[in-house]
Amino acid sequence: MNDFNTLFDTIKKNTSFVITTHMNPDGDAIGSELALARYLISIGKQVRIINHSHTPEFLQFMINTNDEIEVFDKASHSEVITQADVVVVLDLNQLRRTGDLEEPIRISKAKKVCIDHHEFPENFSDIEMFDAEKSSTGEMIYDILSEAEFKIDYNIALPIYVAILTDTGSFKYDRTTPKVHRIAAELLETGIDTKSVYREVYDQGSANRIQLLGRALSSLTLFCDGKASYMKVTRSDLAETCTIEEDVEGFVNYNLTIKGVEVGIFFFELEDGVKASFRSVSKVPVNKLAKEFGGGGHFYAAGVRITGENMELTIDRMISETEKYISEFL
Incomplete structure (x- = not known):
């Protein structure tokens, strides 16, 4: 169920947000986190992205600052999570896939939001936004920003594009609908260099x-x-x-x-x-x-x-x- 009004009301009424995703994050996970975080920051929210795993090297070109995505440390991050107003979990349907963050998230009194496109979701959040027909969580983040009538700039368009690109297998999987191509076209209008992005994601492997x-x-x-x-x-x-x-x-x-x-x-x-x-x-x-x-x-x-x-x-x-x-x- 995708209850935009409840989500927007939660965003409006709260200040501090923690965003996380699954262990060994992929392009959809990292891209969705960055896009959502940058949106929330742009409307005056305090946001920290905290993950169990390091960001893969091939996705680091999207990160603006060294501390934009943090790797979980129990001593320094547990209280951040338990004291946050809202914890947003992206691109997973089982909380255990957050790794070391599972326990602090479960005991946190924060409002919990899950945004995901996998089937058979576990019920662990207060606000559930699941849609297994979507190509990616990145597409769902795009829908949220569109519903909010937010103008997407390059800084947010790039991670959404990478999220969709990687989770559709470069636009070849079944859930690559006409709408997905229209979204990609709109994102490209912000100045994304598709050749450069493809090379960063797929062609930077070591010997x-x-x-x-x-x-x-x-x-x-x-x-x-x-x-x-x-x-x-x-x-x-x-x-x-x-x-x-x-x-x-x-x-x-x-x-x-x-x-x-x-x-x-x-x-x-x-x-x-x-x-x-x-x-x-x-x-x-x-x-x-x-x-x-x-x-x-x-x-x-x-x-x-x-x-x-x-x-x-x-x-x-x-x-x-x-x-x-x-x-x-x-």
């Missing part, structure tokens, strides 16, 4: 990242009679290529470049478990598959984090379930 991609591609394995495939990256792969977790961003999509593959999975070994990312180009809803393991996401893109389990066991278990699951749809 080490390319070496890591080579390892991931060499692990590619087909299963389910060629209708599915998976790749993996281990902790040793990271160490030996001098790379970090954010360097695997987008690796899962290489599965879907293979003819005949309808579902792709990317396994990433964590220090305490495994992260699995699912992608689909068919009628297989991978968000429901991810939900079987405690995760979630969208019809065509989903994920899950498994703790306390080694990589090979996770792969065997998920491949077995995926084969059974795919057979129901293909």
Whole structure:
């Protein structure tokens, strides 16, 4: 439900806001945070963006100052969150995905707002704005500002554009509606250089990242009679290529470049478990598959984090379930 009047009333009556998003934020998460924060600041509100994770390097070109997005520190930020008038959670449907911020948010007396476009939302907020038909949370932020009759300038248009660009797969996913293109066109009118943005987001990888991609591609394995495939990256792969977790961003999509593959999975070994990312180009809803393991996401893109389990066991278990699951749809 998208209750603009209740949201605007909450904004009007309160002064201090904390904005956050999910662990390992993507372009939609960071872009939406920056756009909303800059809007609130422009109308006289006190705003702090506080996240569990660092902002990925490929998204830092949108940040204006070093302290515009802060990384959560329990000693310095817990009280900020518990004493805020409003806490806004963006681009997630389960509060646990805020990581270390979950506890202070839950105990905070602040009015809690959630703005998100994923299915199966958990009920943890006072004001819920969910719309699974939207291309991105960035599109929802645009709608909010439009409803407020706020004139969007370059400083706000850029992060909204990046949010939409990244969560639509550069405008190729199913929820890239005619409206999304009209929004993008309006944002471009503010002076956004599309070539420069694309290069910042997609073409600034290091040589080490390319070496890591080579390892991931060499692990590619087909299963389910060629209708599915998976790749993996281990902790040793990271160490030996001098790379970090954010360097695997987008690796899962290489599965879907293979003819005949309808579902792709990317396994990433964590220090305490495994992260699995699912992608689909068919009628297989991978968000429901991810939900079987405690995760979630969208019809065509989903994920899950498994703790306390080694990589090979996770792969065997998920491949077995995926084969059974795919057979129901293909």
